Structure formats: C-alpha cells, structure tokens
Amino acid sequence: MKPVEPETEGGHRMLRAVTDVEDTGYAAWLREVVNEAAGFAVVSFVQTGPDWVDIPEADLFISAISLKDGEKLERLKRLQKERPEMTLVVAGPDTEDVLDAWQVDFAAFLRGTRNPGRLQQVVLEVQQRLDEKEGRKLQMTWKNVLRFIPMEQIISIEKDLRKTNVCLADGEVCTSYMRMDDVLEQLDETFIRIHFSCIINRRYIQKVRRDCVILRDGRHLPVSRTYAKNLMPLMKDGA
Template sequence: MMMQLVVVEDEYIQLEEYRILCEQYLQGEQYKITCYIDAEGLQEHMKLGKPIDILIMDIRLSNANGIELAKQVKRIYPHTAVIFISAYLEYAPFVYEVDHVYFIYKKNTLNRFPKALAKAIKHYHNKERNILPIHWKKEVILLSIPDIIYIEREGRKTNIIMCDEEQTVYQKIDDIMNQLPEDLFIRIHHSFIINFDYIRSFSRDKIIMKNGKELPVSRSYKKTAKEKIYHLMDESMV
C-alpha cells in the first residue's frame, strides 16, 4: 500500500522546500506527495475521498486556520499522522487540541523535519495493518480491522459485521480478503471470512462467534480452516 502524504503551505517556496525534504527522507518507502497552497485544495481532496496518511500542515494560512483544518481531517481520517509547522510559537499550545505527532518551529525546520517525518512514518506503519479502506459510492471509508467480527458475501453485496456497526459494500469478498492480515482472518466458506479473535466455539461444520452468530464451514474450506484455527490457537498460547 502506497503511503499518501499531503502538504499544505500557502508560501510556494516553503511548500516546495517541504516536498523536497520529504523526498530526501522517504527513500525506500512507497509514497505519493500531494501539495496544496490553500485550504480549498485540501478540502476538495477530502471531498473526493482521497487518502491522507501523513498531513504536514502550516498553521497560519492566508485564508484558514491550519489547526481547524487538521480537526476536519482527523474527523474523516482519524489515523492520519499530523505534523504542524509554524513561524509563530504562540500557536504551540493550541496544537494539543488535535492529536498530532510533531510541532515544528519554522526556524528549526531543517533540524526537526527528519525527526518529525520519522515519527509520522512509524505511526503510519504501526497503523497500516489495522485499517481497511473500503469504497462506498464516491467515498473511501476507513474501517478498524480489529473491530471486524466477520464478513459475509450476500448476492452482489459484501457485508462487514463489526463490533458496533455494519458496512455494506460492492467489493468482492476475495478482494477484501487480500487486504486483511493472514494471521487474524480465516476463510471458512465461499461466502464467509471470520476474525479468529471473535470465535466463541467451533466444531466440524460450524463456528459460533462471540456475538452469537452461527456460521457454516463449507466442505471445501473445512481442512484449511481447521488447520489455521489450531495454528492460531497454538500461537496465542506461546
């Protein structure tokens, strides 16, 4: 999965400087950098459902407050790693209104930028395996993978059953399975994928989940499902 960086800065020279710094310190990573010189560009980016893994945000923009913009981003993309940059230290106390990984005082950009970006990249990799992006209409919805109980294919739809909600998408169940961690999810049927952590009990032909749902184990998946369940049980007891 490609890391998506978004940089927002209303001074073009500094915007270009941040882009170059990102490229210098992202060697070995798969990434895409998108730059905006105003709030409207960022807002359109969000409206289109484009991902934001790392946001580098100037606080004092000519037409907007960067802290308020970051709040909007975090409401839609709660796992985004935010780096604030400002030439005005008086803004420093207010950055704590938003979950962020670093605040850079502009005079110290060259010294602090590598540390800030390293922290944001670490945050990204820690969260990467815990997020499932799904497509619904023109939006990209980010689901918490640990909260998924099971996934069911029903006709042309795929239902994702979670602890506190249910999402329906038109993505194929095979495509979703390919995005899930192999050490957690088990295919038990052509139409069902389960999260090992939510198994209450199992037998030869069925599995009962912790939410009470009884799911069938098909003949074609019986052997591999059983082997994987016992393998994960052994690992969980180490």
C-alpha cells in the first residue's frame, strides 16, 4: 500500500479514523464516540466503502463484521500484517467478543450494545501513541525547577495576575511566571488563544459558543472579541 501524507489542521497532525460501517446511524454514533474521546477538533473521520480506499492513511480502522463473514475476517488479518502500526477495531452484531471467538490481536466491541467505553479507550491509546511519536512538550520553570510537560496532557493555560497556570488532564495545575507570549512560542496549532489570559487545547473542547468555550472537564471559559476569530473554524451552526 502506498503511504499517504496524513491530514493536518493548521499544520497539526490529526488522528485519522476510518470506518466501513454502512449503517449511517451507527456510523454517526461511531463518529460521536471517537470525537468525544479524542476531541472533535483533532480528528479526521471518514466513511469508506467495501474497497477500503482510505485505509492506507488510517491510524484507526473500525470495521463491521459478522461471525459468519469468514472471508472478511481473513482480509482483516492480512490488513493487520500489512499495517501493524494501525489499530483495528471490530464491530460485531452477533457476538459479545469477536476477539476471543476469532483469536486475533486487535480490539473488538459489541455492536449490539454500542459500548462506548471500550472504543473510547482504544481511541485514547491511539492518540497517546501519536503524541508520543511527535514528542511535543512544554518547557517551564517554577522555583528554579525545570519541567517538561507533554502537550497532549495540557487542557488550558491561564494567566492569574503574575502567575501562569497550566491545567492538566489529571487535575494537576503547574505554575510558572512565564509570559503568555513566551508560552505561545512553544505551542503548536493544537492550541488556541481565546482570551488575553487564556489558551486552550483543541482536544479538550466539548462545544464552542459565540461567547465561551465548554471544555470536556465541564469548565466554561469566556471568549473575548479580540480572539473570537480564532474559534470561527470550529463554530457549529446555531452555536
């Protein structure tokens, strides 16, 4: 298979998810779960037909299969050997665990119950692998201690008087006296400035409104008029 240049958003490497599920309602649900896990602003989600035309550039492939479809299973096994760096997820309507039934080494979940937890965990693992491969880290100092913070763990960066607080996904808050402009110089296009005193990570956006951003940790952060234009590409109709 000929490698394809990964899709980018403003220079940022996006997680490429592909599915061959033909049921439009189920495919829409898959898209929703994948976006919820990784962040809708950093995922490229594509539906492909039985020819699997978009597979060469996929990081995650979600394939619909039945226990009766032995030919397709063999095709998936060959695909796994050809693309060992790609994660395969099998969606099966007639078995609780295709993984055990067929003794293959990729993730599986029950289509009948639409178990989002299992799929979300797989998405997070794929995203973490991509982030580690890129190795992006924010360098900051606090009380003469130098720290390197993986950027995928950063939810937001907020100015509080002289201090700059870096809020992480695990609940930790790292503090520094760095200026926001100095922080911005280290960040890539994954991050968006929404206020003079606030920068957010696209991955943790749950919803964008005209006057605020709702993050996946439940916080509502105000958007200033000056920086509202930075969020226009992410605005949904009726937001």
